Amino acid sequence: MTSRTLWRWLLALAAAFLLSACDPAADIIAPTDATVGLPVEFSNQLLPEYAAGPDNHPRYEWDFGDGTQATGPQASHTYQQAGEYIVVLRIRDDVLDQWEFAYETITTITVHANGTSTTAVKADAGAIVALPNGASIDIPANALSGDATVSIQADSPNNYSLPAGFTPLGEALVVDLGGASLTQPMDVSLPAVPDLPPGKVLALFTATPPRAAPMTSATSATAAIGTSGNWVGIPTQAIKGGTVNISVTHPGALMLGAVDAASVGGQFAALASNPKWSQLPGTTEAACSRDSDFRPLNPNESPSYLTQLHSRHVACSQREENERSTLVLDTNRLPKTGYFDLKHQWSIHGASNRLSKRMSLQLRYDYVKTLSPPAEEVPVPALKVRAVLKCTPTSNINNPLAVNCNTTQDFTLSDGVQSTKEFSIPFSWDTSKKIAEFRFELKLYFSADGTTPTDEGRVIIDNLEQVTLRCDVGQVWGQESGCVFPQASAVLVLNNPQSEAHIREAIAANPALPGQYTGLRAGSRAIAERSFEPSTGLQRLRVTSLIKANRAKAQKLCSALPSQPPKPSTCPDFSDPDTVEALTPCDCDEYPFASSREGAALPRTYGEASVKYISRADNRSAGAKLGAFLRKERLIDPFDHRRMVTRVPPPNVPDGFLPDQAYEPDQSTLNLNLKPNLKGYDSDFNDQYWIAY
Structure with missing residues (x-):
């Protein structure tokens, strides 16, 4: 390839990148929720090839979605009204002065009312009034x-x-x-x-x-x-x-x-x-609060990860031990045998961007008087319980050898009384391993003779063996770390009419396209396990060079559409079917997304990607939602070279090889083809997501 040809090819990639499709890179670092009247801090996580101009002096321009702007790599902004705002960051670069800007990325932020739900509303302007709970x-x-x-x-x-x-x-x-x-x-x-x-x-x-x-x-x-x-x-x-x-x-x-x-x-x-009718997994990160939250939806099904998971953020279950024997002391302080029932409910929950979760543990103790010695001989005792939580890594060969989540809580229970404690579960491991998958073991040591329960005492064991938690360090969003329950599949709901219509049309025209969501398994709060999932999902892509290649191929497909939008670029806006059609600026939308491993340029089994011109506002709003979704659900690129450089490559891979280097572009089609005799790396974590529309 001559230097001139290479330069033209790079310019084509850059042009396609500027005309980006549905999913801009999610590089703005900011909270997804904010409060009216309180400052919000914005910064960015941009790679050098985007951020730097020829003199390494990029120009940062922020648009906060409420009519205000700022400049600089970081910015602080205070919203005055509740609502959902699209935040845009543009980086100008003089080397590409034939375009307005060299890079643009967006995210959404939801602003809630500040401790009050009262707002003065002008009749001719309207308003959004919000509570912090959503x-x-x-x-x-x-x-x-x-x-x-x-x-x-x-x-x-x-x-x-x-x-x-x-x-x-x-x-x-x-x-x-x-x-x-x-x-x-x-x-x-x-x-x-x-x-x-x-x-x-x-x-x-x-x-x-x-x-x-x-x-x-x-x-x-x-x-x-x-x-x-x-x-x-x-x-x-x-x-x-x-x-x-x-x-x-x-x-x-x-x-x-x-x-x-x-x-x-x-x-x-x-x-x-209809046994398959149910609802999407919830997005809440709060603890379970009702008795029904802790029980399987199907009463004939024993607890499993399907019945315990509510989403990728919350798992809840319960267990009852009936007529357990224990030592009790009679009035002469001599040992006798008493019996009790113990019900325990647990909820593991919390934000997805923390290396910790919260656990709510609720115990109820009932002394079984009909089986125990009479009350005049043995007074009804208090039951002491020591709850010990531990973690065990799963069998994934890429896991660390050990994960520490050791937590101990002590209870003193009275007959017929329920007691609840909520506490934090911090996680730690050898973080040279960027990802850790593990399961929980909960042991309830008990005594009713006045002694302190110990590890050698009587015990009730709840392995929670079906529920897996996965934590990662810097594998999703900048250096942010966090944890999710990966067994609950991630389902994206856009609520963007034109983007949804394009996905629906694309899959109807080509049923082999991945990512279609069709329903839940009956009796489950989570998406069904892999054998029940209706179709192949999408996998996240974080390798910048491959994302750019996907966008370049999508733009090539767009340029070949039989009817391109007129100049200046305008598209019909059908977001409100009851209004007269209006023309708005448009973008070339692609499905599958450029930030997926099923993107337009990468090797695939379904044929060409689908492209369509749609409203720019709809397209970029959908892109911001996708970025926020990938972040909250902590979807991991299974071949991200920033993690996989620590892996031992296959025998036929040269030293210093990175997974994205396995591909070479076909300049006539802009497809990326696997280089001869190179298989690259095997995936270490198979993360997928689906689209509901």
Whole structure:
């Protein structure tokens, strides 16, 4: 290859990179959530080939999505209103002065109200009012009859007289429009949709008007939204990403609950006999809180990782030991044999960007008086329990030899009383191994004779052997570390109409395309194990040179489309099907994504990637969501050379070889082909994700 040809090829790659498809590289370092009135710190994790100009003086320009900008490699910004914002970072580079900028990357940040749910709303402007737990209302402009102070707050279900057959699944959400009325619907998002057993569907209870005192009679409830009294069944189309999204036409109280599918009728009746109907894994990182959270959804199925996992962030289960014998002391302090029941519930949960998790451990002790000595002979004793948690690496050959999560908690339990402790579980290992997979062992040592339980004493063992946790150091987002439960598959929900439509059309035209999500296994809170998953998933790609090659190939495919967008580039915007078609700036969208190992240039089995011109706003919003999703779900590139340089290469690989060097470009097609006689490395961790639409 001559230097001139090489330079042209590199320019082609750069041009394709500028016209990037759906998924820009997620290089902005910032929190995914923020609070109104509090500063947010932004920085970047850019590779030198993007960040440096010819004199190593890149120019950084930030756009925070609320009309304000800043410059510099780091920036601080304070949002004044709640809502979701797209943050854009552009790096200008004089060496490519024929383009406006050399690099652009985006992310999304959700800004919550600051300790209050009250916002002054201008009728002609509308507003979003949000709670920190993710609940929010979006009031469109000109939807209110006048300016008002709008509030949103959580309320206990005990303050309502609920209809028969309706089981509340969380707090009520009370929306007060400050005396104003609605002239058009407003959108409400309710967080943390719980999982439901087969035959149950999600329902929405409404009550009106908003009130200062608890509601005590059913006569105050409204029956305005359906034929089933004052609740209505919610179709699965309204449930995405762990939230319920609905439109309402009046203020008041809203509450999610479970009802029998057969009682709703219509489109829900079939759900009562459909064992595969369920909901997406939740996105919450909070502990389980209801008794039903700890039990398998299918009562005939024993606990396993399928029944214990709620998402990649939360696992919960319970176990009961009945009629266990123990030493007790009679009134003369002589040993006798007593019997007790012990129920323990555990929840392992917490943020995905920490090398630790939280554990909530709940114990209930009941002394079995019918089997134990009479009370006049042996007073009912207290039960002392020492809970010892340990970790054991899985059999993955790339694991460290040991992982330390040793944690000890002591309980003193009274008969018939429940006790709960929540504590942190820190993890440590030899971090020359960048990834560690391990399982938990929980031992409950007990005594009822007044002595302190010891490792040599009586014990109840819960191996939790089906639940695996995976932690990594700097394998997902810059140097950030964290942990997830990888057995729960990752499912991306975009809620971007044009991006979703393109994926749907692409898979309909070519069913061999990877990544399609079709459903959950019955009786499970998590996506089914590999043998049940409906299709091959996508794998994340972090190697910069390969991402650029995927984008170059996608751009070549776009340039060959029969009808390209007019100049200047404009595309139809169908994001609101009820409005007249509008023209907006457009991008060339590709599927599978450029940041996936199934991208357009890499060797594949499904034929060519799909490309389509779509709205730039829709495309870049979807790209930001993809970046945030990959980060939160801690999806790992199985062949990332930054980790694999520590691996021993196969015999036919030369010294110093990196996995991305196994490919060479075909300059006529821009495909990347595996070099002759090179197999590269085997994958050490097989991480996949799916798309739900």
